Amino acid sequence: MDDKSTLYELEFPAPQVTGDEGDGPVLVHALEGFADAGHAIKLASDHLRQSLESELVATFSTDELMDYRSRRPLMTFTGDQFTDVAMPELTLHAVRDNNGTPFLLLSGAEPDLRWERFVAAIQGLSDRFGVSTVIGLNAIPMGIPHTRPSTITAHANDKDLIASLPRWGSELKVPASASMLLELRLGQHGLTTAGLSVHVPHYLSQAEYPAASHKLLESLGEITGLDLPTAALANAAEKVRSQVDAEVSGNQEVESVVAALETQYDTFNQAQQEKASLLAAEGDLPTGDELGAELERFLATQTGDAGSDRNSDDDPGQAGGGTAG
Secondary structure, eight states: OOGGGGGEEEOSSOOOOOOTTSOOOEEEEEEESTTBGGGHHHHHHHHHHHHSEEEEEEEEOHHHHOOTTTSOOEEEEOSSSEEEEEOOOEEEEEEEOTTSOEEEEEEEEOOSSOHHHHHHHHHHHHHHHTOOEEEEEEEEEESOOTTSOOOEEEEESSGGGGTTSOOOOSOOOOOOOHHHHHHHHHHHTTOEEEEEEEEEEGGGTTSOOHHHHHHHHHHHHHHHOOOOOOHHHHHHHHHHHHHHHHHHTTOHHHHHHHHHHHHHHHHHHHHHHHHHHHHHHHHHSOOHHHHHHHHHHHHHHHHHHHHHHHHHHTOHHHHHHHHHO
């Protein structure tokens, strides 16, 4: 038996995930744990599975992939006996968007162990189902206020895929995650890979923050063309915003922090808009060849007018030359 296949149990028969035109599905991976500020990843993946038609494709062995001592499962104790345990789950589902377009959703706890074998297993499943594009969802704490729209940064091995989204733009070293390794290895395997990292107010990173989940799914739909439901997340975001506003109101220390973050956010956004405006202006400038051609047309017009004046008044030689021609 293939060693990597022992990491999961495949459902039989497997759900149909080929599109109407015979194209393979997008694979979305939403792994909770390392980069799930505001529980945005869990909220987004749960929302997709609950709001859309979903079928189980594969179940991964948490005994092989999880270190229970680092993230101990919660058990229910009634006072005289243990009655339940909530073991971590990691699954692959086939989901259909609002238009019936299928995509694959890998969701659940990020593996602690055997990352390379895990990635090889996902690579094998991607080949099996004809996946061509892989998108990872991440949520990171940032110094932004809850009173402003959620922001996002994107990265990909195909820049055209994320052309409409902001990017980090500078090189840096970061601690690895299984999600990042998936993006790297599947890209090396020849697939188009990308990641979406939504920013969550750092002071709300431990609470549920549906505004970040809404931004993730909105951006995911933008780059994949999938029609994803977001209204419920938008409504939940409004409720959380009201609750946080109520908590902040009257607390001068917290209000001052939020106000400083608002100023920083607005200043950065204004600078980005001015930069984009300047770049757009540069893009509209004519090329050197276009300027040269326009100058030639202008000079030709001016020369023609001058020649007409000379022919009629004081340059008979020029007029005679024209007659001889």
